[in-house]
Amino acid sequence: MATYEDDHNLPASSTSLKPVPHRPRPDLSNFFSSLSITPSTPSTQSTDPTSSASSAFTSLARAWQQSIEGNDVLESLIEQLIEEAQGGTKVKGVDQQFLDGLERIPKKELVEADICPICNTSFLLDQYPLVVRLPCHKSHVFDLECISPWLKLHTTCPLDRIDLTKKKTPPPPPVDEEEEDWDDNYG
Amino acid sequence: MALPKRIIKETERLVAEPVPGIQAIPHDDNLRYFDVSIHGPAQSPYEGGVFKLELFLPEDYPMTPPKIRFLTKIYHPNIDRLGRICLDVLKANWSPALQIRTILLSIQALLGAPNPDDPLANDVAQRWKEDEPGAIATAREWTQTHATP
Numbered sequence: 247m248a249t250y251e252d253d254h255n256l257p258a259s260s261t262s263l264k265p266v267p268h269r270p271r272p273d274l275s276n277f278f279s280s281l282s283i284t285p286s287t288p289s290t291q292s293t294d295p296t297s298s299a300s301s302a303f304t305s306l307a308r309a310w311q312q313s314i315e316g317n318d319v320l321e322s323l324i325e326q327l328i329e330e331a332q333g334g335t336k337v338k339g340v341d342q343q344f345l346d347g348l349e350r351i352p353k354k355e356l357v358e359a360d361i362c363p364i365c366n367t368s369f370l371l372d373q374y375p376l377v378v379r380l381p382c383h384k385s386h387v388f389d390l391e392c393i394s395p396w397l398k399l400h401t402t403c404p405l406d407r408i409d410l411t412k413k414k415t416p417p418p419p420p421v422d423e424e425e426e427d428w429d430d431n432y433g
Numbered sequence: 434m435a436l437p438k439r440i441i442k443e444t445e446r447l448v449a450e451p452v453p454g455i456q457a458i459p460h461d462d463n464l465r466y467f468d469v470s471i472h473g474p475a476q477s478p479y480e481g482g483v484f485k486l487e488l489f490l491p492e493d494y495p496m497t498p499p500k501i502r503f504l505t506k507i508y509h510p511n512i513d514r515l516g517r518i519c520l521d522v523l524k525a526n527w528s529p530a531l532q533i534r535t536i537l538l539s540i541q542a543l544l545g546a547p548n549p550d551d552p553l554a555n556d557v558a559q560r561w562k563e564d565e566p567g568a569i570a571t572a573r574e575w576t577q578t579h580a581t582p
């Protein structure tokens with residue numbers, strides 16, 4: 247049987263997912279070196295031509311900014327480039343307060359058959375299960391450890407995709423009361 | 434680095450209770466990398482074909498979806514020349530409650546129900562809309578040529 251590479255006339259494994267799990271990004275080193283020989287860009291400005299792609303992004307954006315002011319589309323592109331170079335895209339999940347405020351389920355209410363939908367493991371396999379219920383549905387319960395990384399990046403329930411931030415969330419219980427529950431569970 | 438328990442459990446279940454018409458076998462040397470084959474659904478232009486795919490579970494799986502694509506050439510409006518698949522659950526609609534099993538079932542369902550209104554392969558989608566019988570005939574031919582063992 248012909249391989250994928252044969253079929254697509256590609257060098258072997260150049261497009262395989264295995265060695266390159268992420269799509270390669272454009273190499274900006276060429277941009278950078280061409281910038282440093284552009285007369286309008288004083289060479290003293292470029293501190294380290296071999297530094298990260300991030301600084302190449304910044305330099306590229308600045309150079310464009312100097313040469314093509316007045317173009318709205320390009321200006322917004324420049325802003326995007328600078329923003330990305332300075333720390334990437336904004337995170338859109340819930341805050342720690344939301345996570346802290348999720349209803350916690352005491353161990354005594356859990357049965358063997360209750361399984362976390364994310365790790366697919368029975369909550370009770372953990373001697374001290376830390377299980378939370380999402381406000382969307384009473385059966386939507388997860389290990390806090392499993393749901394936290396998801397909710398820090400997304401505001402939706404993994405089971406029904408309901409946006410948890412649109413619903414009015416109950417105010418988190420007073421801190422001392424929560425701590426008391428805690429001590430009971432672990433005492 | 435240890436393989437998360439979830440991946441081990443998913444793999445065990447895929448082997449112990451395989452989905453009809455779907456096979457997923459992890460590589461011995463990389464348990465995050467699977468050789469997948471999907472049988473074309475009955476009554477679809479892909480019937481009789483066995484389509485090979487590769488599936489990779491990224492480091493942050495299941496917080497991010499598996500990476501998956503067709504290796505076998507296929508004529509389908511939602512699958513491009515490079516085998517990439519246009520499927521919402523592989524992108525914006527991914528959820529960590531989904532599994533390899535459910536994703537592969539979704540792909541099998543996509544073979545049974547091509548959706549030219551949400552195309553990835555634009556030329557194929559256009560033909561699908563303008564000349565559906567012709568497009569289906571081509572899909573059948575490609576299945577014969579490329580996906581018949």
Ligand SMILES: [Zn+2]
Nearest residue numbers: 362365389392
């Ligand atoms: Zn879990």
Ligand SMILES: [Zn+2]
Nearest residue numbers: 382386403406
């Ligand atoms: Zn829910």
